[in-house]
Amino acid sequence: MTATKQLNELGQSLWLDNITRDLLENGTLQRYIDDLSVTGLTSNPTIFHQAIKNSESYDSTIQEKFKNGQAGEQLFFEVALEDITQAADKFRPVWDRTDGVDGWVSLEVSPLLAYDTESTLAAAKDLHARAGRPNVLIKIPGTKEGLPAIEEATFAGIPVNVTLLFSSEHYVDAAEAFLRGIERRIEAGLNPAVGSVASLFISRWDRAVVDNVPETLHNQLGVAIGQRAYKAYLDLLNSPRWQRALNFGARPQRLLWASTGVKDPNASDTLYITSLASPFTVNTMPENTLNAFADHGEVGNALPACGGDSESKLGEFETAGVDVQALAAKLQKDGADSFVQSWNELMDVITTKSESLANVD
Numbered sequence: 001m002t003a004t005k006q007l008n009e010l011g012q013s014l015w016l017d018n019i020t021r022d023l024l025e026n027g028t029l030q031r032y033i034d035d036l037s038v039t040g041l042t043s044n045p046t047i048f049h050q051a052i053k054n055s056e057s058y059d060s061t062i063q064e065k066f067k068n069g070q071a072g073e074q075l076f077f078e079v080a081l082e083d084i085t086q087a088a089d090k091f092r093p094v095w096d097r098t099d100g101v102d103g104w105v106s107l108e109v110s111p112l113l114a115y116d117t118e119s120t121l122a123a124a125k126d127l128h129a130r131a132g133r134p135n136v137l138i139k140i141p142g143t144k145e146g147l148p149a150i151e152e153a154t155f156a157g158i159p160v161n162v163t164l165l166f167s168s169e170h171y172v173d174a175a176e177a178f179l180r181g182i183e184r185r186i187e188a189g190l191n192p193a194v195g196s197v198a199s200l201f202i203s204r205w206d207r208a209v210v211d212n213v214p215e216t217l218h219n220q221l222g223v224a225i226g227q228r229a230y231k232a233y234l235d236l237l238n239s240p241r242w243q244r245a246l247n248f249g250a251r252p253q254r255l256l257w258a259s260t261g262v263k264d265p266n267a268s269d270t271l272y273i274t275s276l277a278s279p280f281t282v283n284t285m286p287e288n289t290l291n292a293f294a295d296h297g298e299v300g301n302a303l304p305a306c307g308g309d310s311e312s313k314l315g316e317f318e319t320a321g322v323d324v325q326a327l328a329a330k331l332q333k334d335g336a337d338s339f340v341q342s343w344n345e346l347m348d349v350i351t352t353k354s355e356s357l358a359n360v361d
């Protein structure tokens with residue numbers, strides 16, 4: 001049995017953290033589904049920027065839409081939705097087989113809206129309607145301004161992938177926003193079975209502290225943060241409040257491990273896969289990480305429900321001068337800023353390609 005199959009048998013979903021038109025059309029994604037137990041996919045502005053910049057596969061579509069009067073952000077989302085809906089169709093059998101637990105594909109609202117509640121909500125509703133697929137999650141950042149949008153989108157029945165979470169506190173805030181939306185649906189007599197995941201970013205923690213902590217602590221902070229969040233996740237699902245919602249037919253919002261590509265060349269390239277093996281969670285992997293794990297990965301023990309040694313490990317980082325709460329806030333802001341930068345670069349690529357292809361026969 002392959003390592004990816006073993007991980008899936010443990011109860012964890014393997015999603016691909018990448019999308020390109022070539023990946024969709026040359027059979028690679030289908031091979032990942034068939035051979036590597038991949039059951040979903042996530043995207044973000046950086047992924048689309050690289051996909052469109054580095055491929056001619058989008059040129060004819062961009063040319064056509066530009067000639068039809070579309071440009072900039074409007075043109076991009078038309079292009080992105082073509083990819084997202086094609087991917088969603090490939091994962092639809094998984095979604096049907098698991099009755100909507102798995103088989104999801106994610107599309108993010110413009111990162112320019114990260115601190116704008118009303119515009120985020122409007123964009124989420126628009127993208128969900130335009131996708132026209134039941135297994136498309138709309139990514140909304142778990143910023144302070146994003147939390148009300150998460151609640152309102154959930155109440156409106158829009159499946160949400162909460163992104164840019166960096167701590168157990170971030171996770172709990174996002175999970176409670178989702179739960180408020182579900183509780184409002186219950187009170188309104190609406191179906192509470194709305195899909196959602198909460199994405200906790202892992203590798204950026206270790207990259208942030210690598211120059212400020214002893215070498216003995218390298219590549220350990222991200223996993224410790226994950227362990228602490230996993231305990232909070234299970235505690236919340238076992239709470240009377242969540243049990244009540246489940247009794248009315250709600251679906252739990254699954255915890256998702258994001259940013260699981262290892263940045264340190266001296267560390268195992270499957271560190272954040274092996275260390276975060278856990279049932280009823282999702283690990284969304286960059287393509288090279290997925291292939292590395294399929295080639296030589298090992299599935300060890302599942303994360304302990306109690307959080308393991310995370311508190312003592314986090315205490316070591318505090319002793320080394322790391323203020324975890326302050327760093328979580330900084331990482332969230334930096335993450336939002338990096339997506340804005342990627343978005344601006346993406347818009348530049350769209351504009352450049354549109355103009356260069358405008359007069360090409």
